[in-house]
Amino acid sequence: MDYKKIVAEEIQKLVAEHLTYDQVYQLLEVPKYTEHGDVAFPAFALAKALRKAPQAIAGELAEQLAHAYIEKVEPIGPYVNVFLNKKAVTDTVLHEIAAEQGEFGTANIGLGGNVPIDMSSPNIAKPISMGHLRSTVIGNALANIMKKVGYNPIKINHLGDWGTQFGKLIVAYKLWGSEEKVKAEPINELLTLYVRFHAEAEENDELNDEARAWFKKLEDGDEEALHLWTWFRSESLQEFMKIYDMLGITFDSFNGEAFYNDKMDEVVELLDNAGILTQDRGATIVDLEKYNLNPALIKKSDGATLYITRDLAAAIYRKRTYDFSMSLYVVGNEQSNHFKQLKAVLKELGYDWAEDMHHVPFGLITQGGKKLSTRQGKVILLEEVLNEATDLSLKQINEKNPTLENKEEVAKAVGVGAVVFHDLKNDRLNNFDFDLEEVVQFEGETGPYVQYTNARGLSILRKADAELETAYDLGLDDAYAWEVVKLLNNFPEIILQAYEKFEPSVVAKYTIQLSQAFNKYYGNTKVLVEDDQRNARLVLVKAVTTILQEGLRLLGVQSPEKM
Numbered sequence: 001m002d003y004k005k006i007v008a009e010e011i012q013k014l015v016a017e018h019l020t021y022d023q024v025y026q027l028l029e030v031p032k033y034t035e036h037g038d039v040a041f042p043a044f045a046l047a048k049a050l051r052k053a054p055q056a057i058a059g060e061l062a063e064q065l066a067h068a069y070i071e072k073v074e075p076i077g078p079y080v081n082v083f084l085n086k087k088a089v090t091d092t093v094l095h096e097i098a099a100e101q102g103e104f105g106t107a108n109i110g111l112g113g114n115v116p117i118d119m120s121s122p123n124i125a126k127p128i129s130m131g132h133l134r135s136t137v138i139g140n141a142l143a144n145i146m147k148k149v150g151y152n153p154i155k156i157n158h159l160g161d162w163g164t165q166f167g168k169l170i171v172a173y174k175l176w177g178s179e180e181k182v183k184a185e186p187i188n189e190l191l192t193l194y195v196r197f198h199a200e201a202e203e204n205d206e207l208n209d210e211a212r213a214w215f216k217k218l219e220d221g222d223e224e225a226l227h228l229w230t231w232f233r234s235e236s237l238q239e240f241m242k243i244y245d246m247l248g249i250t251f252d253s254f255n256g257e258a259f260y261n262d263k264m265d266e267v268v269e270l271l272d273n274a275g276i277l278t279q280d281r282g283a284t285i286v287d288l289e290k291y292n293l294n295p296a297l298i299k300k301s302d303g304a305t306l307y308i309t310r311d312l313a314a315a316i317y318r319k320r321t322y323d324f325s326m327s328l329y330v331v332g333n334e335q336s337n338h339f340k341q342l343k344a345v346l347k348e349l350g351y352d353w354a355e356d357m358h359h360v361p362f363g364l365i366t367q368g369g370k371k372l373s374t375r376q377g378k379v380i381l382l383e384e385v386l387n388e389a390t391d392l393s394l395k396q397i398n399e400k401n402p403t404l405e406n407k408e409e410v411a412k413a414v415g416v417g418a419v420v421f422h423d424l425k426n427d428r429l430n431n432f433d434f435d436l437e438e439v440v441q442f443e444g445e446t447g448p449y450v451q452y453t454n455a456r457g458l459s460i461l462r463k464a465d466a467e468l469e470t471a472y473d474l475g476l477d478d479a480y481a482w483e484v485v486k487l488l489n490n491f492p493e494i495i496l497q498a499y500e501k502f503e504p505s506v507v508a509k510y511t512i513q514l515s516q517a518f519n520k521y522y523g524n525t526k527v528l529v530e531d532d533q534r535n536a537r538l539v540l541v542k543a544v545t546t547i548l549q550e551g552l553r554l555l556g557v558q559s560p561e562k563m
């Protein structure tokens with residue numbers, strides 16, 4: 001329920017001459033300390049109009065304000081502090097959640113509009129980096145959040161499956177590669193070949209010429225080149241799929257860079273017809289000086305198209321195919337210039353819909369404060385990270401709950417969930433440090449803590465072994481329950497915030513808060529005691545588990561029933 005709305009309506013009636021309902025609503029604050037009530041109205045907003053001291057206004061308003069959902073009103077300094085009727089509000093909120101279950105907080109802002117989400121997008125023949133992991137899990141959570149507010153997300157893996165590196169790989173493979181090795185460990189072997197190519201090319205520049213020639217062959221559709229490319233791509237993709245399976249993440253499309261090969265000519269033609277192409281030392285560019293950006297490099301002097309050319313084709317293709325309401329690109333912050341250029345070129349082409357494209361950038365994952373980089377071969381292999389997280393979770397389960405059924409499965413849900421949750425709980429633009437030991441702890445601000453809280457709630461419900469009755473009064477009047485209820489009631493608002501900011505961390509932080517409030521409640525209340533509020537308390541426990549599960553689901557994290 002929107003109790004702010006009720007308070008705003010009641011206050012507005014009293015100040016109708018001076019403020020509109022919207023103004024009152026906007027002015028309402030949530031006091032920092034619960035002792036100051038649940039909602040506060042700053043009376044100084046009326047001081048000028050009424051020509052009175054704010055304290056006096058607060059006093060008068062406090063005296064007049066009354067409603068069934070309001071327990072008491074206190075003027076504190078220039079504020080009118082409203083204390084809600086805990087019993088009445090709790091009753092309403094718990095009824096709402098009991099009726100709507102996981103649908104609580106669902107909205108229809110999107111009106112079913114399509115939203116392509118460009119996410120994950122690793123490069124063939126290279127390992128998925130921690131940066132790609134971020135893109136994958138943030139993109140997936142955003143897709144869930146967009147869906148929750150009524151959009152139709154389309155998850156697109158824009159694979160890096162084209163480019164001059166394939167010329168290098170082919171040369172390296174033909175010189176030093178072996179089929180068995182590639183089959184056994186595709187990404188490792190292809191990366192090794194790639195690294196060796198660079199090392200040897202330093203000494204022998206002819207290799208670079210050969211690589212260029214092989215890439216040219218590939219572009220021209222040479223059979224051998226195409227065959228090797230297809231093979232490298234499918235072997236790599238199979239490795240990537242293992243990780244996506246572990247994460248439980250699926251895609252609607254794997255149209256990567258190569259998909260746009262036959263769409264390049266049209267892009268160049270469009271740009272040419274718009275009269276915005278210029279030549280610069282043999283290269284073909286779009287000047288973006290009026291946007292204060294570097295020129296967009298469309299074609300190299302040898303005619304090869306570039307990253308941005310493919311993104312132009314992709315953007316146009318997505319608009320035509322999906323007629324999107326919004327188009328998202330979940331890609332690291334370091335590419336923000338690229339996406340500015342992309343939008344600018346589309347605007348130069350006269351496409352207003354470029355405004356609906358949003359780059360959703362994110363920061364780096366560091367270790368011991370240092371950037372992780374692929375170049376120096378210091379890649380953390382994601383699969384290893386997820387396996388290690390699972391092992392560490394299993395260790396904790398063995399300590400805490402050694403007799404748990406299907407321990408392995410739960411350990412996987414907890415270990416993988418821990419890594420995903422840790423990634424999502426930080427504001428996406430912040431860089432953050434990754435320390436696996438810390439990430440998988442059952443205590444602290446971690447995914448396992450939230451999962452554990454949910455499992456604990458479910459275990460209370462199992463112990464109670466009671467049919468929950470929602471046809472009756474569910475009013476509870478205790479301070480710890482109240483903190484929980486207020487948070488539960490806030491869930492729809494949290495989802496809207498997460499959606500508006502493209503920020504899954506809002507949901508992750510919320511699930512931590514709700515878990516903390518619930519654990520406080522549980523620590524201070526005898527939930528199972530047989531009295532006339534037992535049913536209401538159990539309905540509260542059930543509501544908490546419902547919302548924690550829904551929150552975790554939105555983040556792409558599983559909720560094991562027992563752990």
Ligand code: ARG
Nearest residue numbers: 118121122123158160311331
């Ligand atoms: N493959 C690129 C990389 O690893 C990311 C692609 C992002 N998506 C896009 N449409 N440009 O850096």
